[in-house]
Amino acid sequence: MAPNPSPTSAFLRVEVATRSGLPDAHAKKLAAEIGRTLGHPVEVQLIRGYSVAFVGSPPGEEATAKLHAVLADPVLHQSQRLAADAPVPPPPAGWRRLDVVRRPGVMDPAAASVLRALEAVGFAPRSVRTYRAVLLRGAADEAQLQTVAQRCLANLLVEEVRLDPREAIAPFGELAPAPFRRVEVALRDADDATLVRLSKEGMLALDLAEMQAIQAHYRKEGRDPTDVELETLAQTWSEHCKHKTLTSAVELHGDGAPRRYENLLKETIFAATQQLNLPWCLSVFRDNAGVIEFDEQYAVTFKVETHNHPSALEPYGGAGTGLGGVLRDTLGTGLGAKPILSTDVFCVGPLDLEVEALPPGTLPPRRILQGIVAGVRDYGNRMGIPTANGAVFVHPDYRTNPLVFCGNVGLIPRDKIAKAAQKGDKVFVLGGRTGRDGIHGATFSSLSLDSSSSTVASGAVQIGNAIEEKKLLDAVLDARDRGWFTAITDCGAGGLSSAIGEMGEELGADVELSRVPLKYQGLTAGEIWISEAQERMVLAVKPEHAEELRARCKVHGVEATELGTFTGSGRLRLTFAGQPCADLSMEFLHHGLPKRTRRATVAPRAAAAATAGATEPLPRDLDCNRLLLQLLASPDITSKEEIVRQYDHEVLAGSAVKPMVGAGGFGPSDGCVIAPRLGSKKGFAVGCGMSPTTGAADPHAMALLSVDEAIRNVIAVGGRFDRLALLDNFAWPSVDDEATLGSIARCAEGCRDAALAYRTPFISGKDSLHNQTKTKDGVIRIPPTLLVSAIALLDDVTGAVTMDAKRADHHLLLVGETRAEFGGSRAHTLLGRAGGVVPRLDLPRAKALHEAVARALASRKVRSCHDLSEGGLAVAAAEMCLAGGLGAALHLGNVPRPAGLDDDATLLFSESAPRYLLEVAWDDLDAVTQLLSGVPHGVIGTLTERPVFTVSGLAPKPLLQIDVAKLTEAFRTGLDF
Amino acid sequence: MAARPRALVVRSAGTNCDAETAFALESCGAQATILPAEPFLERPELLADYQLLAIPGGFSYGDDILAGKVFGLELAARAGEQIVKLVQRGGAAIGICNGFQILVQMGLLPGLEQPFGKPEVTLTDNDVHKYQDRWVRMRVTSDRCVWLAKGETLFAPAAHGEGKLIPRDEAVRRTLHEQGRVVLRYIGPNGEDDPPFPHCPNGAVDSIAGLTDRTGRILGLMPHPERHFLPWHHPTWTRDGLAEVPDGRKLFERGVNAVR
Structure with a gap:
């Protein structure tokens, strides 16, 4: 009730x-x-x-x-x-x-x-x-x-x-407290069918093998589990908390000798980081966020989370709590980092799809985008943390299952990174009160959506309260600086059960659930334990500072409540008003999950390349003017100004390169640059990369392309290549079949290969599986989607570079080779063509290229720099012009390319990587060219005062000519939502 | 007065520009202290030890009911007298963005009929009905305010959803202009008066961006001078170079000097 x-x-x-x-x-x-x-x-x-x-x-x-x-x-x-x-x-x-x-x-x-x-x-x-x-x-x-x-x-x-209401709306009254009832679940003698039924009825999302493991454990204990124990196991073992699919053993078949990973992500992505062993990586894949060195006193933390299923059902609340959750990840890193920058990436269906064209129970994509933008805006702005980097991708297969990625960067003193609860520390919960919010959120996110999700899961939807979280943030950082606690973590999925279970893993804890402050009475012990009410953190408080902590929290308007003690018993013991309701071994809770081996298959590499490559070149009579204007107005490329301006992207006064730059303030910056310590010029750049249109054809290539794009986006604004760290976010459909599991395995291998080759370590990551929807016409599966986020340091933000063209007569230098690679390209999408060669990266050569460009930018002789990605050279050059309010005259003859490539449209629209476009003054051309020696590059044109964008082809004749005003108009079409 | 004036930066739940506001005041020679609302409301007389008061931007108490309303009511009820005393004895105060909304809700700005307690203008939803973060130009249109110099322009980001200033009635509007209380007005890119959106980001009556009180020592403004304080804050510094003294810094220097 x-x-x-x-x-x-x-x-x-x-x-x-x-x-x-x-x-x-x-x-x-x-x-x-x-x-x-x-x-x-x-x-x-x-x-x-x-x-x-x-x-x-x-x-x-x-x-x-x-x-x-x-x-x-x-x-x-x-x-x-x-x-x-x-x-x-x-x-x-x-x-x-x-x-x-x-x-x-x-x-x-x-x-x-x-x-x-x-x-x-x-x-x-x-x-x-x-x-x-x-x-x-x-x-x-x-x-x-x-x-x-x-x-x-x-x-x-x-x-x-x-x-036409007749009755007045009355304030809520008060409920009587729920009477305590100890419930034991008869598990020991249950047959398999009963085990499956118990899991389903309890929304536990545990499969038969897991239920059997629990049964075996309790047979050994000689008793049945209580309902609260069973819930605790379900929460802790949920896909959302444990990532059990990707931590199970995987055997990969199909492309050469079979190989086996005992733990897929650990032995690919994490192993690469360990192998690189870079001294500036201070905490990786261990805490709520990855941590790297910033300056002598501070480190930066970075984490990106997803909040997909709740956002499909209630976009505003889902996205808001998604952001709220990742902010608590920052606050729960080390002894608490201060959030200083947020990022957001959204994947949605085509915005003109109306509700009639969608399966029942699905919100139209336009309304989903409205809701998630408003959710991030209201939560982020109220928290006072700038949201200054992001992207929007549109694809029909996101129509029933949008993706919402929210990221956050934090700043933490280097002596506050280590944490460990001590025996005798008090278990404290700080922040908002507990209600029935988000019960079963963790297990819900581990299930697929279907049309009944919108009714059965209403309890899983949380609505955030940003001001509550802001107070919590202020109180926690205050207490951190006074040294009053030894460990902290956020209450996310699974609520107190996961937070306390995790913090007490080594020690064990005694917790009295009736002490938890409630929004309203009537919650059972089990509900209190797993509620996902937002805006709460769990702290291990030194007993001698418990009183001071409570008093100081009061100044911030934050409730701080002692729930129990970290005991050293190795048991998780829960009571409600003194009556025992759970007594679980931490060892079984954290290590009892049965380990599985799963078989996965991948397509042989040669075969993949052959099928992918079988496409005709672009038509010879292609109208390049028209295609360029269409590209600029297309959803993935068009201006996101409508979104960015609704976000407070400058609060905290660290902004040195904004998400939109240039003369008119609407040029799409590759990344943002922040100088977080006021008065210091030391800063960092953040960018992201994604290539969801290539994942189905070649997941390994998708990984390389996503990593490379994220890197280009931070290098292009002046980030250091040798202080660059990455984050992975896998969003996949269900991987229950061998081929889909194989695709995620190949993608993970791609991340590993890129990280090792570039010496750019992954420091944190997250996966979200089961992104698919059952409809009466079959299952709609999202495209396999990898988001890579990058953070790179800048020694001096006044050396940052922006993408807007700066001055007429400056030269445009194209760095990197252009090949006929249209697989997954925007040109193909717009022209309705399938297939095409997915861009191939030669990692050692790409590394040399990134290094050379970073060197060129560091020389301060590059006046503007833009990454080539969606839409290729034509779009990148057009964006530089429209951002700077200048024209350009390009000649394709000097475009670096393999011998025999003689197709103008390919040079304009292919999406080969890595490539950058650099603006250099005549006087600096020699010096910059010198810095680029050994790397393919060519001067392809000059900027002009006359605001017209012209390109002449290989046969020197006009190929394309458009007024910059028209380019601007197309680019500023914006998303219609 | 003091060589290094003391500045009190008061924050409530939801205030989020306190650190950069304190940084700006410190950089201009003040000694700034950030204090949560509770201790300040309990003991507002501690303001006697300060020469400057700043109410920074943010979303005090979520801006529920109306932007600035809840904290404005609390300040009016418990600290109004102390703030009036501060400026009477030569101190100065500034409310930025949400701080301006708070000063308006407590009636301290413009304070035509009585020093505080009777709101005469309001700051409501932008005409475009959404939060907007964008840089705007303003002209100083009065010589009444110690934080500003008439004729100068101020370029700074506006970042708010509720910045449309509306006077209670025509009489209030006229008086604001006659008494030189309108100190900042949005202007177009070439200095035009009463520009359309986006140059006036919210549709404020008479393009009003900032007001002062009867003493000229209290300034309230919607845009954020503390976000145009360092040279690399400027949105086109990579085109036009780094300014020596950014516009926002000039404003804080004047305010701090006015109480020295």
């Missing part, structure tokens, strides 16, 4: 509306959205409602003015006080009223602030519930009102809409 809507004390309502004649931007925007959905214009008015219960009776009429002063703006608003029993004010004739209220138990972040404001002026409120009322004129019939309610007003998972 969620909280009870019936009130326990008298209450009153205040409804606030904008005065007539004054603007209401919210209403205007909502009217536009509804108009778009219904296909005809409507009018909208908005009312904000507050339902407030008081200690004792509500304030008398004489206090009404004061009440209005708190809840309304005297300049903007008119407000109305309504008694508990007053009817809902009827809308004017011709209008309809729809009330939107949160469902019981859903986070209402504004309620706490309203309580505080009422207290500030002397009221004694008991509880507050906020709501919205929408007055609408222009819906044709009831069916249209239903459409509006479902598509424009509310997400029915977390809110309900009441049409």
